[in-house]
Amino acid sequence: MVFKEYFDFEVEVRYDLSAEEMLSSISEFSRSEGHGSMAALTILSHGYQRNIAGGDNQSSCSVQEIVDSFNTGNVQNIKKV
Numbered sequence: 447m448v449f450k451e452y453f454d455f456e457v458e459v460r461y462d463l464s465a466e467e468m469l470s471s472i473s474e475f476s477r478s479e480g481h482g483s484m485a486a487l488t489i490l491s492h493g494y495q496r497n498i499a500g501g502d503n504q505s506s507c508s509v510q511e512i513v514d515s516f517n518t519g520n521v522q523n524i525k526k527v
Contacts, residue, residue: 454482455486458475461501462501462502463500463501464500464501464502464504464505465498465499465500465505465506465507466500466505466507467500467501468489468498468500468507468512469507469511469512469515472487472512472515472516473515473518473519475487475516475521476515476516476517476518476519476520476521476522477518477519477520478519478520479520481520481521481524482524483524483525484524484525484526484527485516485521485524485525485526485527486526486527487512487516487526487527489512493506493509494506496508496509496510497509498512
């Protein structure tokens with residue numbers, strides 16, 4: 447994968463998560479060990495009025511909830527994209 451080969455990023459992929467599962471997965475990633483000097487998060491989903499739709503098409507979470515989950519734990523003081 448390009449990210450590992452050129453940028454030394456470990457890539458984790460999750461599919462069809464509900465909003466709750468997205469937040470849990472992001473929080474788990476943020477608390478995990480072994481992050482370098484930067485972390486990146488990409489979410490491919492639909493959204494509406496600053497909310498991101500879950501893969502179940504029934505749940506949603508706010509952009510702020512995602513940012514808060516991604517700005518805790520072991521990634522709190524590193525650069526994020």
